[in-house]
Amino acid sequence: MKAIAVVVAVLGLAAAVPACAAGYPDKPIKMLVGFLPGGGTDVTARLLATRLSEKLGQSVIVENRPGAGGMIATAAVARSAPDGYTMLMASAADAAQHLMHKDLSYDLLKDFAPVSLVVTVPFALVAKPALPVENVAGLIELARAHPGELRYASSGMGSAAHLSNELFNTMAKTRIVHIPYKGVAEGVTAVASNQIDMVFASFPSVMPLAAAKKVKLLAVSTPYRTAVMPDLPTVAESGLPGYARYGWYGVVMPKNVPSDIIDRMNAAIVAVVSAPDVKQAFIKQGLEPKSTTREEFAGFLKDEVDQSTALAQASGLEAAR
Known part of the structure; x- marks a missing residue:
């Protein structure tokens, strides 16, 4: 039983x-x-x-x-x-x-x-207005010619912007220097004011400045073009094959x-x-x-x-x- x-x-x-x-x-x-x-x-x-x-x-x-x-x-x-x-x-x-x-x-x-x-979340690769490049290939060429002279912004160590650019450095064999800010928005503002050379940032944070021609939109970080801005090329297709970070x-x-x-x-x-x-x-x-x-x-x-x-x-x- x-x-x-x-x-x-x-x-x-x-x-x-x-x-x-x-x-x-x-x-x-x-x-x-x-x-x-x-x-x-x-x-x-x-x-x-x-x-x-x-x-x-x-x-x-x-x-x-x-x-x-x-x-x-x-x-x-x-x-x-x-x-x-x-x-x-x-x-x-x-x-x-x-x-x-x-x-x-x-x-x-x-x-x-x-x-x-x-x-x-696709990131836009944006450059300061005064940077003499129009695409990723040009950015890599400039960075390799001037190692340690270009600088990129991020919201801190380990942040998405930091790791996105370190992947870029690794794959492109460049040495673009990390400058951390309290937030990505501050970094984008620094790029727009020509204080920093570049940043990987979300589209909402860069679109108003891009529309006002205060930053240069170079590429999108995803492996495919984004619906947010379908005419913007990817980093991979514009100079760094295989790059993808988002x-x-x-x-x-x-x-x-x-x-x-x-x-x-x-x-x-x-x-x-x-x-x-x-x-x-x-x-x-x-x-x-x-x-x-x-x-x-x-x-x-x-x-x-x-x-x-x-x-x-x-x-x-x-x-x-």
Whole structure:
């Protein structure tokens, strides 16, 4: 009798798991954002959450937990219950945090379940008005002729702008010097005022200055031309073959979330991001909509961590002690 009871209990438990997953979601879902409202991560999360709420029939609530370069929110999601009701709008910064903080309480590749990429963030390569170049090939030629004399701006060590330019330096065999600012916006302003030679920056931050002819738009950092400005060539096609570097935002959940729940969320995200009106809303924000399978996103995250690590080693960036 005891053995029969055990078998019945086990069968009952096995049957209960799919039933629970099949009813997902049956309560509101939290989407954590590690930055203040109004930034790219937050804008992406809110655009996605609104339509996911409609698609899933449950509210998807964006919760901002800013601080420590996004690590507070990331750590909170890593610690949350693996039930599918807490997820993170992760960003490219998450793939580089281990470079700055060796004592992280989580591992991006081991402690999370990738769900889907949502958007990529193309960077514009812009130069100061007085720089005597009109394309990437000309910039490389000038930089090689004057090693250590050209300077580029970024928002700090390990930032997207920093690593984008270090990849450029590595591939082009140039030595353009890093000048960190408090934010990319300050760096763009410095380029416009001829204080700094160049910067990789988001399109929203450079478009007004480009329209006013206060900066030169040389290329886009993605491997393909962007819908934001389709006539602008890529870095790869205008002088540096193989170059590709960009920001991104995507959804992850804690590890051990049931696979069918992840599949359900992935399907919902893919459907939302594929909708024409959602695509246009992202493009207007300078974002490129790009959903993936969960397996593709897992591979993408590994590549991002590997590339960030390699670039950090090449530029002498070490984890904080």
